[in-house]
Amino acid sequence: MEATPELDPPARLLMGPGPSDVSPRVLRALAAPTVGHLDPYYLGVMNDTRRLLQHVFRTDNELTMPMSATGMAGMETCIVNLVEPGDEVLVGVNGVFGTRMCDVAERAGATVHRIETEWGKVFTPDEVKAGLDAHPKVKLVGLVHAETSTGAHQPLEGIGALARERDALLLVDCVTSLGGAPVEIDAWQIDAAYSGTQKCLSCPPGLSPVTFGERALARMDARTRKVQSWYLDLSMIRSYWGAERAYHHTAPVNMTYALREALRMVHEEGLEARFERHRRHHRALRAGLEALGLTYIPDHSLPMLNAVAIPDGVDDKAVRGALLREHGIEIGGGLGPFAGRAWRIGLMGASCSRHHVTALLGALGGLLGGAGDALSAADAAYA
Numbered sequence: 257m258e259a260t261p262e263l264d265p266p267a268r269l270l271m272g273p274g275p276s277d278v279s280p281r282v283l284r285a286l287a288a289p290t291v292g293h294l295d296p297y298y299l300g301v302m303n304d305t306r307r308l309l310q311h312v313f314r315t316d317n318e319l320t321m322p323m324s325a326t327g328m329a330g331m332e333t334c335i336v337n338l339v340e341p342g343d344e345v346l347v348g349v350n351g352v353f354g355t356r357m358c359d360v361a362e363r364a365g366a367t368v369h370r371i372e373t374e375w376g377k378v379f380t381p382d383e384v385k386a387g388l389d390a391h392p393k394v395k396l397v398g399l400v401h402a403e404t405s406t407g408a409h410q411p412l413e414g415i416g417a418l419a420r421e422r423d424a425l426l427l428v429d430c431v432t433s434l435g436g437a438p439v440e441i442d443a444w445q446i447d448a449a450y451s452g453t454q455k456c457l458s459c460p461p462g463l464s465p466v467t468f469g470e471r472a473l474a475r476m477d478a479r480t481r482k483v484q485s486w487y488l489d490l491s492m493i494r495s496y497w498g499a500e501r502a503y504h505h506t507a508p509v510n511m512t513y514a515l516r517e518a519l520r521m522v523h524e525e526g527l528e529a530r531f532e533r534h535r536r537h538h539r540a541l542r543a544g545l546e547a548l549g550l551t552y553i554p555d556h557s558l559p560m561l562n563a564v565a566i567p568d569g570v571d572d573k574a575v576r577g578a579l580l581r582e583h584g585i586e587i588g589g590g591l592g593p594f595a596g597r598a599w600r601i602g603l604m605g606a607s608c609s610r611h612h613v614t615a616l617l618g619a620l621g622g623l624l625g626g627a628g629d630a631l632s633a634a635d636a637a638y639a
């Protein structure tokens with residue numbers, strides 16, 4: 257076998273739907289010496305990580321921790337622990353991730369009722385209420401806070417109370433929103449939520465922070481059947497994160513170092529300042545993209561994920577290919593019905609800066625024509 261060349265990844269500006277750029281501080285944490293997963297030092301790292309996650313999730317939930325896999329495993333963890341075969345669940349479907357929630361719940365044996373709206377639109381509390389009225393036996397309501405496939409920002413205020421009136425749990429996907437826009441687990445009465453590391457937390461992909469409130473714990477404790485997944489069974493994982501520190505699986509020690517450092521950076525910046533930074537660069541990017549003649553797809557756009565329609569006659573793959581090859585900039589294409597019809601431009605965590613906005617508008621404007629106007633529009637938004 258020939259020698260394999262040394263790893264030498266190209267420098268990129270990661271401006272797609274994730275992963276986002278990772279700061280050197282987080283990369284250094286990843287390279288710190290590995291210790292055992294039961295080493296007293298690591299137990300301290302776990303406690304710090306939980307405390308920092310509680311801060312970013314805005315919760316006092318004791319059961320708050322990262323699962324040892326990416327965001328989809330967080331989705332699956334929540335569903336397989338909170339749903340038993342035969343349970344009825346209600347899922348809001350307005351993009352890829354709501355569709356996936358249905359698929360995961362069906363595989364867990366649930367009877368899934370969908371409330372649907374057009375891709376790019378969000379649900380009103382009345383639409384959720386109508387879904388609950390139509391299906392009074394629903395035990396869990398699942399919604400996607402930040403639908404990364406469409407850029408839609410789902411308002412959540414008031415929905416937790418609706419679920420509570422019916423004795424249903426509210427499960428929220430905040431993979432893309434956490435660390436970039438307010439996620440108020442306690443104030444919004446969210447019973448369970450999952451996120452990911454590689455979006456607005458700007459940590460490499462590999463962990464999925466989750467949090468569970470009292471009502472979710474009561475539901476797990478009242479289960480009559482074992483959780484179908486051995487690996488994701490929280491009744492065992494809780495013992496490792498609790499006082500027993502019982503071995504379940506070998507924790508991804510260095511990934512936890514990295515997440516701890518990424519969360520320390522979130523805390524240092526301050527949540528409000530961080531959200532304001534995401535709004536500010538979103539406004540400038542939006543001004544620039546609109547100056548290029550691009551239109552936003554969703555009514556309620558997320559700040560960290562900008563989904564715009566590709567103009568007629570423009571070759572999606574050619575443009576994204578040129579951005580990557582000639583400018584080192586990654587943006588995302590469309591998924592499902594938006595394949596070939598949308599670009600998804602991320603401004604997440606460390607990828608949310610004036611440098612990123614300007615580089616993208618200059619490069620995209622160069623390819624489509626109109627770079628000067630786009631940059632002036634962005635500058636005016638920053639003024």
Ligand SMILES: *Cc1c(COP(=O)(O)O)cnc(C)c1O
Nearest residue numbers: 326327328353402404431432452
């Ligand atoms: C990225 C994403 C996921 C899945 O996360 P992975 O890390 O790719 O497994 C789930 N939900 C939403 C809304 C996402 O944006």
